[in-house]
Amino acid sequence: MASLNNTTGADEPWWASGQTAEPSPVGCWSPCPVAAGCPLRAESAVRCAVTGDQPPPAPPGMAPDLAEAVSHDVAVAVTEAVSLAEVAAAVADRAPSRDDGNDVDWGRLQPVRNLLSIAVATLVPVNHTTAALWVADSISRGGITAPVFAPLGAVLAGTGAVLLGRLAPGVIGLVCDLAWKALACTGRGLVRLVRSPRGWIITRPALWAAGIGVLIVSWRAANHFLTGA
Structure with a gap:
């Protein structure tokens, strides 16, 4: 019987024929x-x-x-x-799919409210200046936080003086007590107004005054850097 490993032919594997x-x-x-x-x-x-x-x-x-x-x-x-x-x-x-066939709702930009707020912030005089210019001057004198902490400090100082005055005897204590009640009533009214749908009458001009004030300060700095004026 012939050995199985001694077969010859085209189908012979490489390991049987001695090839590498x-x-x-x-x-x-x-x-x-x-x-x-x-x-x-x-x-x-x-x-x-x-x-x-x-x-x-x-x-x-x-x-x-x-x-x-x-x-x-x-x-x-x-x-x-x-x-x-x-x-x-x-x-x-x-990405969110856009609404096909719907018209652009320009009313969402609230152009009337924003234009009125810009006019109040830039044109209405406040103690010989405007709100936007006051913000710019405050930033130039005291830094970016001055428009916030300067009014807040004045309010705290006034309310603190009235609160301490209530402890004084006589007419001074009576007057300070009435002033404290008036301040508390005014504060509650302002909070209700700001939280109501008409709150934009106060918040929107304040925001525009802050933004335009920062732009004015930036323009002044750029003008000084470029022209030296």
């Missing part, structure tokens, strides 16, 4: 489009260590180094384009 194993992939060869960035690059490679296939040769008439650089740039550009496309698609999927 097929060389394993060792890296990218130089004409590979991504050879410049491949950590497995080797000039003696016969197959790509990534795909297992032999990369296509360089274009005719082009130097190997130039072909390598062009191929690498194309591969990087394609990769970046795919990445940006995926990011754009993800952002579009997460």
Whole structure:
């Protein structure tokens, strides 16, 4: 009986015929489009260590180094384009869908309220100045917190004096007690007004005065830096 390992023919495996194993992939060869960035690059490679296939040769008439650089740039550009496309698609999927067929609601900007508030903040005189100019001057003299803490300090000083005056005997205590009740009633009224739908009459001009005041200070600083005036 013939040995099973002594068969011959075209189907004989390499290990039975004494042949050596097929060389394993060792890296990218130089004409590979991504050879410049491949950590497995080797000039003696016969197959790509990534795909297992032999990369296509360089274009005719082009130097190997130039072909390598062009191929690498194309591969990087394609990769970046795919990445940006995926990011754009993800952002579009997460973005809120717009209302098709609906008209633009300009009323949400409240132009009447804002224009009136700007006029109050910039045109209505307050102690020989306007609210916006007062904010700008306060910032110039005492810093960004001055428009907030200066009025707050004045209010606290006045209410503190009235509160302590209630403890005084005689007419002074009576007057301070009446003033305290008036201040408490006025404060409760202001709080109710601010929290009501008409509260924008107070809050909106104050916000516009603060914003325009900061712009005035910025313009003054830029004008001084550019012109020295």
